[in-house]
Amino acid sequence: MIIRQKVPRLGLILPAYNEQEVLKITLTKLRIIRSELVKSGAITADSFIMIVDDGSKDRTWALVNEYEATNPDIIGVKLSRNFGHQPALLAGMSEASKLADIVITLDADLQDNPEIIGQMVAKYHEGYEIVYAVRSSRQTDTWFKRNTALAFYKIAAWLGVDLIPNHADFRLMSKTSVAALMKLPERNLFLRAMVPLLGYPSTEVTYERGKRQAGQSKYPLKKMLTFAIDGITSFSVKPIRFLFDLGILVVGIAGIEIVYTIFEKMFGNPQSGWSSLMISIWLLGGINLIAIGVVGIYIGKIFTEVKQRPRFQIENVTGLKEPENQADISIYKSVNAN
Template structure:
């Protein structure tokens, strides 16, 4: 690695979906941190904050326009509808990579501790292309969330999915690594596994995750489970192999039962077994449905990929400093009064 001599222009990217309650607090905090880093000479004076409105239903976009008019270094990106957290991050990085040397993605609810941003930039200056912000503990989580998260990382690792444990989407990426990420064309986006696949020099910075400052979580249990399943099935075919092995095992058990039944019949000990019959039907029926469901998930992903639809659609950009082509997106402008 080569130590960087140039002070980077930093872009802070915040995906926002219905975040009007917390947006002002978040921007106030980030502007203070940005100003302090500029005074220290850690980042360029034109470093910016980019907020990606992921199809919010509240006043999030109106607030972004207000703040953009108050501070020249706040940029708003409006998506045409709600595409989801991961595509919103991609949209922000796609726009920010035209202007910034390094980009940091973090949530708008301030649970990601912005105080470590300077440490992440220091790692970047040491030559690292990617810097992961990793939680030092999960004491702020409920017992259920903490244990299910740990189980997810163990299962994902066993299935061959390369993840950074206790890391979400709070990370720094250089322009080089972002451009490489944009070359990955898949529509089933799971950045926590896609970024490590790039293979660039990386480092970790630990932090203590806080509580949401306002508003409600955008990841309830159902959405978290869906996100976990999507992530695993996007990067591993082991679930299908597991179902094949399970099928072989069941066929073996069935063979033993057939032999046992024939011997019992020849010895005259055969009896009607309603209970065992029902258990077998329900067991095999459930396994068949589960197997079909897993295979269906993979077929659904193939269906999504072959259509090659844009992963996100940018409707409007306010305060953008440098025009340029947008990777993997169709962009059209509307009046800023929206």
């Protein structure tokens, strides 16, 4: 693997939705880390921090405007509405990669430990195009969240979804790999599985996930379950095959019951069948509803994909200075829907 000689320009991307309580703490911390990396020669002095406001309803965008007015290394991207965490990440990467050589995405709540950013940049200098930040443990999680997360990774692996265990969306990507990611056209975004599909040289660095510095989590249980289901159904058709196999199994059991009933009738020992009848009705009814629901999810995804609606819509970009390269001017007026 070739060691890189050029000092890269880094773009730190923070998707933010109603993060007014924690934004100041996060930006202060990241600006210190950015300055240290500039002094060490790991990144260029014009490296920046980009906050993507995903349709916040609080003062998040107002705070972004205040910070970028006094700090030249702050860039604000405002989406026209709340598109969701994954589209916000994609919007930030799309815009930042126009100016930066490498981008790092991380959450605005500082649970993704920014102290390892230097290690991630060092891995890029070693020649890697993608660097995944992976949690070293889940001891800070509740018992329920820890075990459901482990179950999700096991189920995803069984269904053939290529994921990096204990990795969320804290990662470094080169300009080349971001460009390749943008060529993937799907609207049902699950970046944790999309990025490994690219196949570029990658590695991992580990970190200990911390606690949220302020505010409330934007990923309650319901949203986490929805995200997990969307991720699996976006990258595997095995759930449908599983339903077919389950149907064959149920038919086989029904055949055995028929043979058993015939023998019982022949030998004059019929049993009252109300309980077994009701159980069978409810069981088969439940299986049918689950099957219809799973098929419906896939049909819904097809419906979303064929409409080809924009994955995100940028309303405003602030904090950018005039570029030396005139080819980069388009970012200042961009309303990117790719």
